[in-house]
Amino acid sequence: MIIGVPKEVKNNENRVSAVPGIVQELVADGHTVYVEKGAGLGSGINDSEYAEAGAIILDTAAEVWEKAELIYKVKEPLESEYKYFKEGQLIYTYLHLAAEPHLTKALVDKKVTGIAFETVRVGRGLPLLRPMSEVAGRMAVQEGVRFLTKPHGGKGLLIQGVPGVKVGKVVIVGAGIAGTAAASAAVGLGANVTLLDVNIDRLTELSNQFGRDIETLYSTKLNIANSVKDADLVISTVLIPGAKAPKLITKEMVASMEDGSVIVDVAIDQGGSTEHTEGRPTTHDEPIFVEDGVLHYSVANIPGAVPITSSYALCNATSRYIKIIANLGLEKAIERFPELEGGVNTHAGAVTYKAVAEDLGFDYVALKDIL
Numbered sequence: 001m002i003i004g005v006p007k008e009v010k011n012n013e014n015r016v017s018a019v020p021g022i023v024q025e026l027v028a029d030g031h032t033v034y035v036e037k038g039a040g041l042g043s044g045i046n047d048s049e050y051a052e053a054g055a056i057i058l059d060t061a062a063e064v065w066e067k068a069e070l071i072y073k074v075k076e077p078l079e080s081e082y083k084y085f086k087e088g089q090l091i092y093t094y095l096h097l098a099a100e101p102h103l104t105k106a107l108v109d110k111k112v113t114g115i116a117f118e119t120v121r122v123g124r125g126l127p128l129l130r131p132m133s134e135v136a137g138r139m140a141v142q143e144g145v146r147f148l149t150k151p152h153g154g155k156g157l158l159i160q161g162v163p164g165v166k167v168g169k170v171v172i173v174g175a176g177i178a179g180t181a182a183a184s185a186a187v188g189l190g191a192n193v194t195l196l197d198v199n200i201d202r203l204t205e206l207s208n209q210f211g212r213d214i215e216t217l218y219s220t221k222l223n224i225a226n227s228v229k230d231a232d233l234v235i236s237t238v239l240i241p242g243a244k245a246p247k248l249i250t251k252e253m254v255a256s257m258e259d260g261s262v263i264v265d266v267a268i269d270q271g272g273s274t275e276h277t278e279g280r281p282t283t284h285d286e287p288i289f290v291e292d293g294v295l296h297y298s299v300a301n302i303p304g305a306v307p308i309t310s311s312y313a314l315c316n317a318t319s320r321y322i323k324i325i326a327n328l329g330l331e332k333a334i335e336r337f338p339e340l341e342g343g344v345n346t347h348a349g350a351v352t353y354k355a356v357a358e359d360l361g362f363d364y365v366a367l368k369d370i371l
């Protein structure tokens with residue numbers, strides 16, 4: 001198969017989908033891999049390393065998109081990239097379509113097969129979302145404590161305190177992969193940590209894991225409101241796979257918080273989980289907006305800030321399926337690895353992921369009826 005690795009174009013997105021070790025394996029399997037010039041530079045990988053691994057370096061994104069049957073990316077294509085779509089092309093990347101009506105329409109109109117990392121499910125897990133959630137959860141604490149400092153517009157609090165002074169309070173809504181990574185980082189700092197989720201089994205596991213270092217609460221509107229009120233840092237990581245994030249943190253709750261507190265909405269890539277962040281993703285250049293005196297951080301590509309870690313972590317997870325799709329073709333790949341079916345969000349001019357179709361008002365067509 002002909003595989004294309006374009007350079008990412010999102011603001012401060014320095015990750016790259018394929019690292020040289022994987023390019024080498026794809027080439028050894030008989031595939032052709034085109035890499036856009038400079039695609040790996042942000043992650044510390046030179047063109048010459050790709051060339052040594054057997055890739056062909058092309059000067060422009062247009063050439064990579066034009067030649068490739070299978071595009072291997074990191075972030076959802078931006079509007080400037082829609083013009084490259086061609087009928088029958090496969091795009092394997094994060095898509096987050098529930099928050100992207102225009103992209104969904106472009107994929108459908110151009111009859112592109114969109115295979116989303118974030119909806120490939122194995123059992124109850126999302127293995128291609130996991131590595132970036134691990135990064136984003138840790139970064140949410142790192143970024144949150146940065147913006148709690150006065151020079152960055154926060155209330156001026158050292159979250160871990162010092163002897164004789166109370167520590168700060170971190171509230172984490174959603175105790176999945178990102179939530180647990182955030183909890184671990186916040187506990188490591190010595191903060192006072194509360195975790196809320198609707199999954200009791202998960203809360204039990206975390207309660208056993210962290211003991212008295214955290215408080216767990218069942219996630220109801222009342223429990224969220226009471227916890228958020230005196231929180232210094234709120235981190236939301238809720239997810240209903242593929243669907244728009246529920247708006248759990250209301251404007252009223254934000255108004256009850258102290259000025260200079262910080263909310264990090266990790267779930268922004270699924271549309272945002274607070275009323276203020278809905279439809280307001282921010283960028284690494286301008287990560288914050290302020291509402292009701294509270295700083296809102298809603299960067300949709302948090303791991304893009306630490307590409308040396310993120311590119312390798314992401315490629316470790318996603319490369320398994322790029323090899324499978326390239327070696328078998330999509331239809332056989334799905335027959336042998338049925339979890340891939342859940343990744344296919346659009347195909348042959350239809351939306352094939354139910355939650356996306358429902359959220360965006362498209363007709364849902366089951367993939368098995370058109371593949």
Ligand SMILES: NC(=O)c1ccc[n+]([C@@H]2O[C@H](COP(=O)([O-])OP(=O)(O)OC[C@H]3O[C@@H](n4cnc5c(N)ncnc54)[C@H](O)[C@@H]3O)[C@@H](O)[C@H]2O)c1
Binds near residue numbers: 175
């Ligand atoms: N902004 C970024 O750069 C970035 C990076 C990585 C991941 N993410 C996003 O972070 C989110 C979380 O990812 P994850 O891998 O941790 O998912 P996950 O499935 O592991 O965890 C989500 C958790 O939310 C819980 N949840 C669902 N409804 C809830 C409710 N009403 N109240 C409380 N909890 C609820 C689930 O039970 C689950 O434990 C996703 O939207 C993902 O796309 C964003």
